[in-house]
Structure formats: C-alpha cells, structure tokens
Amino acid sequence: MGQYLVRRILTIIPTLIAISFVIFAVLDLAPGDPTSALPETIRPEIRQQIRKAMGLDEPFPVKYGLWMRQFFVNEPLSLIENAFDIQIGDSEERLRVTSWGSRGVPVMDMILERLPQTMWVVGLAYLVAIVIAVPVGVISAIRQYSVFDQVGTFFSLIGYSIPTFFTGLLMILLFSVKLKWFPMIYDTNLSIVDWDSFVQQLRQSAMPVAVLGFFQAATLARFTRSSMLDNIPMDYVRTATAKGFRERYVVIRHILRNSLIPVVTLIALGIPAIFSGAIITEQIFRVNGLGALLIGAIQLNDIPLVQTVTFIFAFLIVVFNLIADVIYGILDPRIRYS
C-alpha cells in the first residue's frame, strides 16, 4: 500500500505538468482577445497598447515559463507569507499571477475570496444531497416497487432531467416573487455575527442549496438504490437472514456496508465539483463563487484567471481520484494494490 501510494503520488507530477501545458497552450491558441470586451469606440492603437501592458506580446514559451514560475514558486511563497505573516526574500518585487480583467489583482486572492461562498453553498448542497439520497436509495431498494420506491424514482428522474437553471428560475418565481420567503440576491458580504445574521445566511442559501441538492441527490439516490439491489440477492445476505438476524441488522451491517463502497467512491470523485462550484446555479442566485468567477473570466478573456482556476480544478480532480482509489482499498479489503 505504502509503495503504491508513493508511486501514485509521483505519477501525479508529470500528469499535472502535462495538464498545465495543455491548458496553457489551448487557451493561448484560442481565438479571442481580452480587449474585445472593451467598448467598440476604443481605437486599435490603444487596444494594442493595452495588450502590450498585459504582456500579450511575449512569445508562447516565455509566457508559459513565466506563468509556471509565478504559479509554482511565487504564489505558494505569497500564500505562506500571508498565512504566517512573515516575509521571505523580496516579496515586493515578486510577480504574482494577476488578472487581466481586474488589473493588478492577484488571481489567487480572487480565488480565496470566492472560496467561502462556494464551499458553503455547494458544499452544503452536497451534504444535503448525501443525507437525503442514501436513506432514500436504501429504502427504495429494500422496498422495491413500493409506493415509496415509485415516488422516489419519480422525483429522482425529475431531479436528474430538469436542468438547474430551470429549477432555479422556478424557485425564484415561487419563493421570491410570489411568496417573498427568500431573497433572490445572495449577499456575499454577510458575516455571521449573531442569530439573526445566521438565519439570514440560511435564508439566502436555501434556494441555491435546494436546487443543487435536489439535482445531486437524484443522481446519488439512483446510484445507491441500484448498488443495494445488486447486493440484496447475494448469498451472504441470505446466510445472514437465515441466521435469524433482524432485517434492520442485515440491511445496515451487511447490505449497506457493501453497497456503499461504490457510493463512497462516487462521493469522493464528486468533491472537486464542490470547489469548482456550480457555474449556472451560482450565476442565477448571484452567489458569485468560483463557478461565477470562471465563467466571468471566460467571457472577458481574462486568460491568466482562466488558466489558474482551470488548473486548480484539474489538480483537485487528480488528487481526489487518488483519494477515491485509496478509500476503495480501505473499505474493501478484497482489493489489494501491489
């Protein structure tokens, strides 16, 4: 296991370098221009000056090398400096990856600023989804074709097939416009200091969390159900029942434990999505988290921001893939890595 882990971690490094190169190259070659979002009245000469000020004139290897250095050396150093309030070397002169859309603003600062609301909304939705989906999936499987199963399947299918921009809009129309229960604008400046602001926070997260949670719960519930159904007819289940264990015991100790192995993997693989945010849902409710940051950057052709955010997502996906593999091994003793 130890050896396996070391080998896997070592292969991550070339993978990430390759990913960074592909991301950088694709974005660099893609058509589009950061000055295209500027008013059409701005003259071509002035556009050229702006491009030059952004460093667009440099050849590709120079840009790539610079970005690599800024991202892998300068940014971690700045993070450490900020975290521990110390100074390493000449931090004033150290170039950080800065945005083109908001010139002078380090991309990492923008990402860190967005992280809390994305983690709160998308993470909470994920949690809600798991809490709902696993019991629903389990009950649907043991009471297959019961009313509960039918209703569960119905809602899962709806949740799975209706896009979030539609459910989001529906919720706004119902709960904000008609009933006026929840605000439709997410206040990212709200800080939780007392009970009232906590309630306010819950209120403003209710709709985005519900929309996202519903969507994810649908997928997870279906998955849990079919995984349970795979296990129910197994011999070991029959043996356990024959031994005279109560149904609840068999379900929880035997079937569920075995069925959850693939579900846990699925959940682990889905965690990077928490960080990448939910682009559409964030946009609808103005959560302005990482998803909104990325989509905004793409629209403005803010290449450094897109590169950095995409790379971070890629990094998370690679890491969580590894984690999922490791968890799999721990949960299922039959699997041995060598």
Place this chain on the structure above:
Amino acid sequence: MGRQVSTLRVVAILLAMAFLLAACPAAAPAGSEGMAADGEMAADEEMAEEDAMEDEEKVLTILYWQAASLPGPYLSGGTKDQDAGAITLEPLANYDPNGTIVPRLAMEIPTIENGGVSEDLMSITWTLKEGLLWSDGSDVTADDVVFTWQYCSDESTGCTASEAFLGIESVEAIDDRTIKITFDSPTPYPYNAFVGANTPIISSVQFADCVGAAAQTCNEENTAPLGTGPYRIIDFKVNDVAVYERNPHYHGEPAYFDTVVFKGGGDAASAARAVLETGEADYAWNLQVEPDILRDMEAAGLGKVVSAFAGYVERVLVNQTNPHSDLGDDRSEYMDGDNPHPFLTFPPIPQAMSMAIDRTLISEQLYGFAGQPTCNVIPAPLHYVSESNDTCLTQDIDGANALLDENGVLDSDGDGIREYNGIPLKVSYQTSTNSVRQKTQALLRQWWLQIGIETELINHDASVFFGGDPNSPDTYQKFYTDLQMYTTGPTIDPQQHLSNWICEQIPMRDNSWGGGNIFRGCNAEYDALFEQLTQTPVGPEREALVKQLNDINVQNNYQIPLVYRGEVSAHLDTLQGVWINGWDSQMWNVGEWHR
C-alpha cells in the same frame, strides 16, 4: 410497518423545519421594528442601540448584472467599471442627460467668451473649486489633474481611457487650483479630457508608484481609489460587490444613504425582477430583456423602467469593396478604388434595400424601451441631427421594387432574384451572435427577399467578431461579407466619430486593418467638409457641417441606419432623484439619490 411510520415521521419533521425556516424570516422585518419599542429588549441598552442603528441604516442597493472588475475607467474599460468608479471618483465636469456640460470639481465651464478657452482653440484653462478634499481628508490640487493625464497617457499603463487625452500636448498646473491644457493642434471641442465619468481625477499621492507597467501591480490602489465624490469605497470584491459609505469630505451636500452596495452578477432579467417584482434592489442597470417581459414586470407596480439615449446607432454597413472569396487576400481590399463591389456600389440597390426596411417594427418589437427608429448615423444631440433623411422611417417595399425596375435591375431568369449586369443579387450579411441581432437579420432577409434580393445570414461570437485578431477572417474590420451590422456612436461632440469615415481610415492589409472606415467608402467631398469641421468652433456653422457629413454618409448608402439605441434601467418608485444619463455614467448624480 414500524419502519414506514418512522420514515413518515422524519419527512414530517423535515417539512416542519423547512416551513419554520421560511416563516421565521418572513416575520423578522416586522418583528425587528417592534423590537426597539419592546421594554424587555430595551433593558439591554447596547442591543437596543444596535437595533436602532440597524433600523436607521439607509442602504442603497444597485444591481449591475455585469460585475465590476475595478472601480474606475482607467484600467478596465467596461461601463460597469466606469460606473462603479463614478460613485466615488469625479471629473472636472459632467454631461447632464441633455448633453449639457455641468461643472463638478471645476468652478465653471471654460468657454471662449469667459476666456477659459483661447481664441486660437489651442488651450483650455480650468479652475478647481476651493477647499476640495480627497476622501481621506487630504487636499485636492491641480497636480492631481496633471498626474491623471500623465498616468493615463503613459503608454505602458495600458490606459483604457487614453482616447480622451489624444491631441493633448501638455497639462500644466498654473497654481494650486488652475490647470492649463495645451493641444497640439486647434481643437474646436476642448472638453474631451476630464469631462465625464470616463476621465475622473485620481490622487497623485495614492497612485504615485502606479504609473506605467507598475499599474499592473497596484492591487490596493486599483481596488480602493481615493475619491472626491459623495461616497467612498470601503470594500471592493473583484467581479462581485463594492461597498461605499458616505464621504465626510464631500464638497457638496452630504449624501442621503449611509451605505451604497454595488452588487454584480446574475443576468439582466433577474436584475429587473429584483427591482420591479421583489423590490430587493433599488436600481438595476442595462436591462437587456425582451420588451414584453419588461412591460409585464413594470406592471407589478413597484418601480419604473427608465431609458437613456446617447449616440448609439445600430446600423448595416454596406461594403463598398468586393468581398468575393475568389479574390483570396484581395477581398474587401480597397486597392485605390480598383476593387469596387459588383452591385452594392450602384446606388439604387442599397437605397432600395434601405427603403424595404420597417425600422419602427424593429425598434418596437425587438428593442422596446431601448430603441427608436432612425435614419441618421448622427442621432444626437438634437442640434446635430439632420432632418433630410426622415422619409426612411416609413417602409416602402413597392417603392423599392419600382426603383429597382426603373434602373434596370430586373429578375431576368425568373428565379425570384434580380440581377445586375448578370450578377444575381445575393448578399452575405454578418453580425455578432446576439438574439436581437439575429432576429433583426431574419426580418431584413424577409423584406429583402420581397424586393428580389437573397440574403445569407452569418453570425460570429462577439469576442471574435469585435476581437480584432488579425489572423481571424471573421472580424468586423476585415469585413469579408457584403453587409454587416453593429452599433457604435458619436460621443457628445461627433468629430471623433466622423473622423472614422475619411478615405485615410479605410482598413486594409497595409495598415493591419486598423482604421474606422469599415465600409471602405472614399468620398472627396466628405473629406473636404471634415477638414473644415476640425477648424470650426462650437456653434451653428459646426452644426450645419455635422449634418452635411451625416447626409453624405447616409445618402451615399455607405451605412443603413436602423435603430437609435438607448440603455434601459429600472428603479424603485421610492427612490427619488434618479436622472438617467446616456452621455455620462448612470451614477453621475448618485449623490442626489434619496428616498
């Protein structure tokens, strides 16, 4: 059985919790008002005080569905950025919605009459108001104005507003409050620099180390500039939200609101909804929403839709050169007039195309609050608008057909498409991808088919079409189609805009497709009149020249104007003092807004 009951119970509890959560806040606003009066609560003095503060805090919430990247116009050229800046930054003077210049940081508007503008049109002298302070309490001096010019005109700053400073030779501080701007040639309209929200004054002390390439590293300065306006920035979250508080050092009446929240993100329709249907926000900007939907929302009765017009004209440009793909690199090249368009340079054809268009239908159905039909490329200010083209406002398909028949442009082979010199009238028509533009394209195609002209519709993503990438064939500068459609417009003085259409400005390979004469039309009379315009000071003579230039452009069918485009915003009925401005930032008078 027992298990089923417990499942039901869990569901019931969850439902109950959801309702509690929903009901509790709904009651909260009413409750909190009553709270201050509640004896029990009042016992805790601190709490009561806090509640009272909360009750009294006056917050203005402004929604921009495009979030601001930076507060200010110098490093990020979007309207959203300019407007986020305009809440705190001020220029020497503003334009009001009628296009009149009104003093802001300046004592008065310099003119030739009051001696502020020199007789030879070579310089203008501004005087600052007395006792102006930055939002940190330091003095505003003439040096700040000089610095602003140096900052933006430094090439390596990459200043997005440097256009306004073109033609300025020097900006000097005569004394603490007097600034003299000298031009490199006679400038009949000297109010481009430091007038309007796109060239506000910034602090020379704060930005001293941020000139040139260093502008890219000034994170703190760029996101929290000192201002002189009614509010000052206290927090700026990039591409998300900006928060301002009342500026205690403001030179005017103290502003009404304690806090201004400038929130970005989302989409135009939901921004409209947040003002007109839920009343969560006070003001929503640039509501590019289907006119019918907007009318329905307004009917909810919470707020009203307002529109502002500047100079923007959605128009069809008629390629005067031959864009045929067989020509390879020579397509749409002017080649000193040797590559004319095979049929669009024959005046009756484009004229008939213009006659066949129902501009009123387009503006009412597709633009709604944001459009008026127009026949001019210079649609405003009023004293510059020609009246000699107004016949185009009525659609005349029969007249267009008759015109083509009279001129021998006939359908000789009976396929429904007319021919000119044996060439069938098939045109390609490109624009950017945008639902209103595609609907306009479809309407025009249908009308042109009725006069025997076939149209191929093309659309490109806006970032490509307007992107200016010299390697892309799909940019508006290359213009590899017969027709194309987009919007630009003059600033308050049309000279700059009109300068685009002189012969010298034709884009071609040799100038890397730089130049604003996109339709590639060269007209000696136009060039001569334009030369005259650059020497003529503001007044009736200048107005007549502008009208003539407009008429030459339209009557030669270089461009077919369609819609005079405005911007649509909405605000709550309770918000007073809004005077929406097309010529300047919509936030230009935010200091006067109140409830």
